[in-house]
Amino acid sequence: KKAGRAGREIGIMERESDDADYVQRLKAAVHYTVGCLCQEVAEDKEIEFRKQTIAAISEITFSQCENFAKDLEMFARHAKRSTVNTEDVKLLARRSQSLLNYITKKSEELASSNQEQKEKKKKKTVGASKGKRSSEAQVQSMMTASEELDT
Numbered sequence: 001k002k003a004g005r006a007g008r009e010i011g012i013m014e015r016e017s018d019d020a021d022y023v024q025r026l027k028a029a030v031h032y033t034v035g036c037l038c039q040e041v042a043e044d045k046e047i048e049f050r051k052q053t054i055a056a057i058s059e060i061t062f063s064q065c066e067n068f069a070k071d072l073e074m075f076a077r078h079a080k081r082s083t084v085n086t087e088d089v090k091l092l093a094r095r096s097q098s099l100l101n102y103i104t105k106k107s108e109e110l111a112s113s114n115q116e117q118k119e120k121k122k123k124k125t126v127g128a129s130k131g132k133r134s135s136e137a138q139v140q141s142m143m144t145a146s147e148e149l150d151t
Helices: 002-045 052-079 084-093 096-129 134-151
Strands: none
Touching: 002 052, 084 096, 084 134
16 A cells, blocks of 8 residues: 555656646746847837846736636636636636727637638538539639638
């Protein structure tokens, strides 16, 4: 029994170590991104950011992201779901009207794009089941695809 328990404890310690490494990599990525953004702002506004300022912004950003993740999980769990969806994100953004408007707009664009993709797949499936499409339909399909690439 002692050997089994010791093995489980070692496994738990390894997972905790892996989790800590993962969190450190995430924090480093946030710090790097904040540094890049501060550099862009500094060049644009002709100001300088001290390293301590960038570090503070990074810590606050990471902490806020952790809070957002916990809130999103709670919203999904409250709705008896295991997956976060766009409604959860909108609920999270409800205090910032501009952010809520942006997220709503992007969500609608995504939904519209997904609907168009489904319709195209359906047309292709229907066309394939009826046999070969006419050359006119093929040209039309190619033109539509070309227009999509241009936008």
